[in-house]
Each structure stands twice: as structure tokens, then as C-alpha cells.
Ligand SMILES: Nc1ncnc2c1ncn2[C@@H]1O[C@H](COP(=O)(O)OP(=O)(O)O)[C@@H](O)[C@H]1O
């Protein structure tokens with residue numbers, strides 16, 4: 001059972017998408033940001049970030065230099081700290097300014113990927129103090145479908161091997177289940193939505209909106 005944040009650490013209007021590489025999280029997170037942007041102020045963001053901390057991680061994931069999995073776990077946590085708390089640009093200040101923040105990957109990625117590749121206790125400790133989102137979407141895409149999608153990409157990173165993805169898929173499901181089973185005092189009011197990812201983008205997005213009690217926009221000019 002992961003060692004988790006306390007209930008007061010759930011941040012309203014903070015929405016996170018998680019899933020395997022190729023699951024479709026970027027597609028859905030961007031679509032939701034665009035949808036919400038028509039109603040008010042919404043911002044898309046992602047981890048690893050585009051800050052210097054995230055840039056170092058992306059470079060290391062492309063290889064060829066060896067880096068210890070525990071070092072990567074520390075770097076992801078450092079990048080997350082910057083992502084959350086950097087003055088003005090960080091998620092905290094963007095929420096305070098009235099934006100809804102939609103984030104592609106967050107600490108659940110560390111629990112799934114580094115939880116498998118590095119020492120699990122270290123990964124849990126590094127991430128225990130970070131706030132939880134109000135909504136967590138887990139896009140549960142089969143290994144075969146996710147693999148089919150990433151094999152169409154030109155560039156692959158070192159975590160996108162079949163063996164790692166298989167183990168990460170198991171971890172993700174366990175992490176999501178453990179969070180779901182937590183008493184409200186620890187999970188706070190974080191809402192967890194697991195959506196099957198082996199469907200069309202439209203079908204998945206329909207469920208995203210339904211989970212947020214939002215209505216589908218009618219096409220321009222529609223009645
Ligand atoms: N539901 C879907 N069905 C088919 N292809 C999809 C779907 N969602 C995304 N894709 C495509 O799969 C690839 C990976 O999607 P992406 O959203 O970047 O995944 P992730 O960010 O989870 O790695 C992209 O080419 C995207 O257009």
C-alpha cells in the first residue's frame with residue numbers, strides 16, 4: 001500500500017491523466033484542455049516538464065548514458081517539485097490564478113515506472129508529500145494496442161520496451177487499486193476514473209466528459 005498524502009493535499013481543479021506509453025493520455029488531456037478553454041481558463045501541462053529538470057530527464061531517457069533507476073526516481077521527484085511550486089509558472093500558482101490545470105502524467109507514473117525499476121520504498125517516500133489531483137483518469141489500454149501505437153513513432157525512449165511496459169501495466173493497476181481502496185481520510189476527495197483505452201478517441205473523450213459531469217459541445221452551427 002503506497003504511503004500517501006493526507007486528505008487536505010487534494011488540489012481542486014487539478015486533473016491528471018495516466019497510462020502506459022501509447023495509452024492516449026496526451027490526446028485526451030489536450031482535448032480536455034481545449035474543451036475547458038472554451039468555457040474558461042484551462043492549461044495543459046505535462047511531466048517530464050519543459051523546465052531544465054524535465055529536459056535532463058528526457059535526454060537521459062533517450063540514452064545512451066547509463067543512469068541508475070534510483071537517480072531517475074530522484075530526478076522525476078525534483079522535476080515534480082519544480083512543476084508544482086515554481087513561482088508563477090508552477091501548478092500551484094496557476095490554480096491560484098483561477099486556471100484549471102490538466103496534466104499529462106504525474107506521481108502515479110513514478111509509482112508505476114520507478115516503482116518497478118527502482119527501489120519501491122524510495123519511490124513511495126519521494127512522492128508521499130505531493131498533493132493529489134481532484135480527478136485522476138487512468139486510461140487503461142491493452143499492451144498490444146499501446147505497442148501498436150508507439151511502434152508508429154519515429155523515436156522511442158528506453159522505457160518503451162515490451163518487458164518494461166508489461167511490468168508497468170501490472171504496477172499501474174495495483175497503484176490505482178490501492179488508491180481506490182484507501183480510506184477517504186487518506187485519499188481525500190480525489191476521484192479516480194478508469195477508462196478502457198482500446199476504443200476510439202471520441203468514445204474515450206465522451207467518458208471523460210461524463211466523469212466530469214460536462215456536456216459534449218455541439219458541432220459549430222449545430223442546434
Ligand atoms: N483512442 C485512440 N485510438 C487510436 N489511436 C489513438 C487513440 N488515442 C491516441 N491515439 C494515437 O496513438 C498515438 C499515441 O497517443 P498519445 O496520446 O500520444 O499517447 P501517450 O501520450 O499516452 O503516449 C498517437 O499517434 C495518437 O494519435
Ligand SMILES: Cc1cn([C@H]2C[C@H](O)[C@@H](COP(=O)(O)OP(=O)(O)O)O2)c(=O)[nH]c1=O
Pocket residue numbers: 021026047048061076105106107109110111113114157159160
Ligand atoms: C512523469 C514520469 C514519466 N515517466 C516516463 C514515462 C514515459 O516513458 C517517459 C516520457 O514520458 P512522456 O513524455 O509522457 O512520453 P512520450 O514523450 O513518449 O509521450 O517518462 C516515468 O518513468 N516516471 C515519471 O514519473
